[in-house]
Amino acid sequence: MVEKLSFERTWRGLEKALGIAHRRHSLIAENIGHLDTPRYKPREVDFQEALNDAMAGGARVSMTRTDTKHLGPVPEGLAGAEVKEEEEEWNGFNWVNIDREMTKLVENDLIYRTASEILIRKIAFLKEIIREGGR
Amino acid sequence: MGIFRSFEISTSGLHVQRKRMDVISSNLANMETTRTENGTPYRRKMIVLGAESMENFDSLFHLKLQAAKIENVVEDQSPFVRVHDPGHPDADEDGYVLKPNVDLVVEMTNMLMARRVFEANVTAMETTRQMALKALEIGR
Numbered sequence: 001m002v003e004k005l006s007f008e009r010t011w012r013g014l015e016k017a018l019g020i021a022h023r024r025h026s027l028i029a030e031n032i033g034h035l036d037t038p039r040y041k042p043r044e045v046d047f048q049e050a051l052n053d054a055m056a057g058g059a060r061v062s063m064t065r066t067d068t069k070h071l072g073p074v075p076e077g078l079a080g081a082e083v084k085e086e087e088e089e090w091n092g093f094n095w096v097n098i099d100r101e102m103t104k105l106v107e108n109d110l111i112y113r114t115a116s117e118i119l120i121r122k123i124a125f126l127k128e129i130i131r132e133g134g135r
Numbered sequence: 136m137g138i139f140r141s142f143e144i145s146t147s148g149l150h151v152q153r154k155r156m157d158v159i160s161s162n163l164a165n166m167e168t169t170r171t172e173n174g175t176p177y178r179r180k181m182i183v184l185g186a187e188s189m190e191n192f193d194s195l196f197h198l199k200l201q202a203a204k205i206e207n208v209v210e211d212q213s214p215f216v217r218v219h220d221p222g223h224p225d226a227d228e229d230g231y232v233l234k235p236n237v238d239l240v241v242e243m244t245n246m247l248m249a250r251r252v253f254e255a256n257v258t259a260m261e262t263t264r265q266m267a268l269k270a271l272e273i274g275r
Contacts, residue, residue, distance in 0.1 A: 099149035103142050106260065110138070110267050117271045 014119045016054040020047055021112040027083065028108060032101050040094040042086040042101070047111060050082065140189065140200065141263045147202035148256035151184060154205055155249045158182050159242055166237045169225045177235040179211035211236055 024045045031042035088095045158180045168177035185206035213236045221230030
């Protein structure tokens with residue numbers, strides 16, 4: 001039913017965004033945790049890229065194939081957040097840049113809060129429909 | 136994303152000031168160093184800052200945002216301090232020793248500046264964050 005309300009795409013987008021932000025947060029925490037680890041290479045997930053991948057991967061619009069040999073849409077399972085090594089400069093000990101990590105932490109926090117805020121409003125919207133619709 | 140642009144710029148400020156502290160630490164640690172690898176006393180190091188244009192910034196704004204970056208680390212070419220100390224192993228025939236051209240007062244002032252600028256960048260970032268959080272409350 002929720003899907004029929006054309007909520008689906010936004011819903012799924014927010015779900016993915018929260019998921020990626022969560023994953024990204026763990027990675028940032030990991031990088032900060034390894035501040036004192038010699039020769040540690042920080043890792044990251046590009047939020048925008050990951051979200052694009054996640055959204056493109058699970059497109060629910062079905063494609064009509066005129067030939068069985070044509071390539072179909074990317075199956076959802078294949079599109080995941082790609083973890084890459086961060087491009088940071090060597091600081092003489094490892095590759096962790098604490099200023100950069102802290103900034104990313106704040107940035108990611110904002111993304112997470114924004115996504116959850118929209119989700120909360122979306123749910124409030126649905127509740128409103130349920131409450132008022134029966135009258 | 137738009138709002139994160141200011142974060143990026145503030146980060147460059149933080150990074151630059153941190154590097155500046157590295158140089159100041161080096162100068163302070165070597166205030167009395169009379170022998171370096173090239174035979175001269177320690178020369179005071181300074182960082183030269185430059186501005187780096189932010190890529191793909193919306194040209195509609197007609198202003199170019201620039202992030203701070205370190206151009207180079209150079210040596211202060213001012214003369215070494217000559218101190219009379221005949222007992223020093225590096226003293227010349229007249230009993231004078233060349234000491235590094237590091238001035239404690241200058242270094243302390245720079246340190247204070249580095250600290251304050253760092254704090255200012257943190258404050259700028261925190262303000263941006265608060266603004267974004269406030270924006271989330273619109274229409275609640």
